[in-house]
Amino acid sequence: MRGEIIGIINLLVSRAGAEVLIGSAMRKYVFGALGVLFLLGLPLYFFLHHYVLAPVDMLRESVEGISLKNFELRFPERSDEIGDLAGAVTRLMGKMKAEIEGISNRDRTYKDAEQRWWRSLLGMTVPSSNYVIVVDENNNILYANFELAPGVDSKNIHLLDVVDSQQQTLLRLVGQAFEQPDKVVEGEAVFKNKNHNVRILHVGQTAETNRTLILFYPKQSIEM
Numbered sequence: 001m002r003g004e005i006i007g008i009i010n011l012l013v014s015r016a017g018a019e020v021l022i023g024s025a026m027r028k029y030v031f032g033a034l035g036v037l038f039l040l041g042l043p044l045y046f047f048l049h050h051y052v053l054a055p056v057d058m059l060r061e062s063v064e065g066i067s068l069k070n071f072e073l074r075f076p077e078r079s080d081e082i083g084d085l086a087g088a089v090t091r092l093m094g095k096m097k098a099e100i101e102g103i104s105n106r107d108r109t110y111k112d113a114e115q116r117w118w119r120s121l122l123g124m125t126v127p128s129s130n131y132v133i134v135v136d137e138n139n140n141i142l143y144a145n146f147e148l149a150p151g152v153d154s155k156n157i158h159l160l161d162v163v164d165s166q167q168q169t170l171l172r173l174v175g176q177a178f179e180q181p182d183k184v185v186e187g188e189a190v191f192k193n194k195n196h197n198v199r200i201l202h203v204g205q206t207a208e209t210n211r212t213l214i215l216f217y218p219k220q221s222i223e224m
Helices: 016-064 081-125 167-181
Strands: 131-135 140-142 183-192 194-203 211-218
Touching: 016 081, 081 140, 167 183, 167 194, 167 211, 183 211
Parallel strands: none
Antiparallel strands: 131 140, 131 211, 183 194, 194 211
16 A cells, blocks of 8 residues: 555465356356347347338339339338338339330331331332332331231231242342342342342441332333
């Protein structure tokens, strides 16, 4: 005390007794920790599963169920953060649907206008005794001056639906036109069970604007 030794205490501790005491304390600590974990962890697990994990999993399944044909997010309304996230996804899907519909409408309007253009132009320049077909970049028929099939919309008809795949000569000429864009390819082919002269022209600078014109005219007619 105050720098002076006023006495000495000699303590004798048993090593075995210390180990028993420490082991008992550790067991009490472990059991206490497990008890606290059980009492707090189990309710916390059920809380997280019911309010977080299950809704997130349901939201994931709802998002996976979205397709280009169905933009509806089937998720119940909630007044929490997950509900806000679902609302944001729903609004995003609505914007995407409106944008895709706008693009589709513009594409249909453009194709309809193009069909009218081809009808007016070729109707004035191609004699009625000749057959003419215009196909788009996917080889779907844009315009034809004859009836393709009774009761069938020409916009849903592929070139191979009109030109039999067995007509190898005509298909070969079409292939040559693809290889020589902006150049007229001429030849002979059978169309509608008659021999015709054929002129084919493939035009376009990009894949979206490629067009192919196929003109059939009788062999005995005078070329124009």
